Amino acid sequence: WLRRTGAVLAGTPLLAGLLQLPAASPVEAAAPAAPKAASDDGSVAVSVDSLTPGAPAEGDTVTVTGTVTNTGKKAVTKAAVGLRVGPLMDTRSSIDTVAKNSGDVDGPVGSEIDDKYSEKFSKLAPGVSQPYTLSVPADELDLGQDGVYDLSVTLTGETSDQPWEQTLGVRHTFLPWQPDEADTKTRTTFMWPLISTVHMTAETGSDEEQTPVFLDDELAAEISPGGRLDRMVALGRDLDVTWVIDPDLLASVEAMTTRYEIPGENADDKNAVGGHQEVAKRWLTEVQRAVADKEVVALPFGDPDLASLAHHGTSVTGSLRHLKEATDVASGTVESILHVKPSTDFAWPVEGAVDPSIVKVSTSAGADKVIARGDTFEGGRDLTYTPTAPRPIGGGTTAV
Missing domain, CATH: 2.60.40.10 (Immunoglobulins)
Incomplete structure (x- = not known):
């Protein structure tokens, strides 16, 4: 899978009508x-x-x-x-x-x-x-x-x-x-991503418990107090935001709550045992508290790069089937770990860049709303009013 390599820190604001935010001054x-x-x-x-x-x-x-x-x-x-x-x-x-x-x-x-x-x-x-x-x-x-x-x-x-x-x-x-209350208020949402790069491998230990093996122990730094993902949770907890979560991140942190291994420094060294179980438990607890009663969007498992898949991967046998499987497993992963039922009908290509092939791949796994950059669409630049964020783009698909 080709993946997003840039870990997103800032969220994406949208006039999407998904959640009500306190209005800016x-x-x-x-x-x-x-x-x-x-x-x-x-x-x-x-x-x-x-x-x-x-x-x-x-x-x-x-x-x-x-x-x-x-x-x-x-x-x-x-x-x-x-x-x-x-x-x-x-x-x-x-x-x-x-x-x-x-x-x-x-x-x-x-x-x-x-x-x-x-x-x-x-x-x-x-x-x-x-x-x-x-x-x-x-x-x-x-x-x-x-x-x-x-x-x-x-x-x-x-x-x-x-x-x-x-x-x-x-x-x-x-x-x-505006001395009188508005009949219809403009609604906004802010997409707040909990996304990281791959940390857990497909390898497991040779023991009966099949201990998970990580590429490294860098995820522990991200979820430790003051780390990037820890700050994302702390900042978003008190805001009306739409949480956008990669289920692979949750599954990886959950795997860290019990015994896990990381490779030794040299190829011939035995795997070392990771020691950040309490950090992982604390972070998952904080995420559970932060997303309670909030809107949660689950990306396909592993947050695959939809643009690369659309442009270079559709000729690979089974690639779209794997995308569908990644979407299907996303909801269950988020629900079992965070105890909230997420939406899985959103697709978020890298940086919101879309074209017909990206839209086709994005919707092949069941999504009917695609997060897109505003400059993708020519219409609206010369309008004297602010159009709403959702734009029907045909085939029952909405670009947001």
Whole structure:
């Protein structure tokens, strides 16, 4: 079997409707981080460091914090930091435009909020930074229908060579507004893989117990406290994730809970007895706790490389039959060790790369959903909305 050789540490996020995750802060989700460098168009750099709450409701108070820095050569007098609310932005292009021109003092900045919510500085010397905090009741923002609004922080003031009030700095950010509960929430999932490379061989000891023999003892390091697989379990335990597990990994660790052997350093040496039984027992217990009541996907046993099989292995007699057997044994292995019933109808080619031959092989073992990279599909790049992750690709198969 050709296998994934890279042990995946980071999971894959999908708008898949499989599990509900706590939503990211709307400021994080909707707004690119505003650059803090000075704008070419203004003599005062304005930063927006926080906006709370990220998506206010009626009755909330919106608080914006940041700093203003005089990057010019003249002192700014009668300086005032205030908030302005622009129009509803209902397309990606309008949001992109605001993001690209976040510090443009000549661009539109919307309607000014009541002056009583501004913060004033009598003088802002060159090179000097001042923090600001602006708080305004959401009801005073005069927001209309649900959506994302352009919220800008402006610094107005005068200089000795231009002694009249003018906008000297601006920073745009985004304010999601949805006072009422949504009828349908966007659901997301995060695929969290417990996958490793091969560690246990097909060889067994010559004793009556047929003691399993491992290639090496490196798996013990991965499941020991602080090891990669130990950290994956510890991190994923408190998250709403979909666990994607190679049953071969579970079977290998379970084999380590009793007597197992590893080859000696030299070819003529006898096999050494492994000594990490307690580590294996502890890790399996932690995995059982982590996946309880969670969605679990079992990959075919051994996590075979579906792309290599599709492109180079179908001519090998029995290769697809072995893939079906690897899928059939996956569910029983996971259920017997973790005491949860997994899904086996997902296929995950390496890095989510798919083509018709990979899809054909992936579904030959019973999967009807294939995890795919988003750039596999041309459609959707120019859409003004985010399409759902599942895409029907024919023959009853769904690419996710």
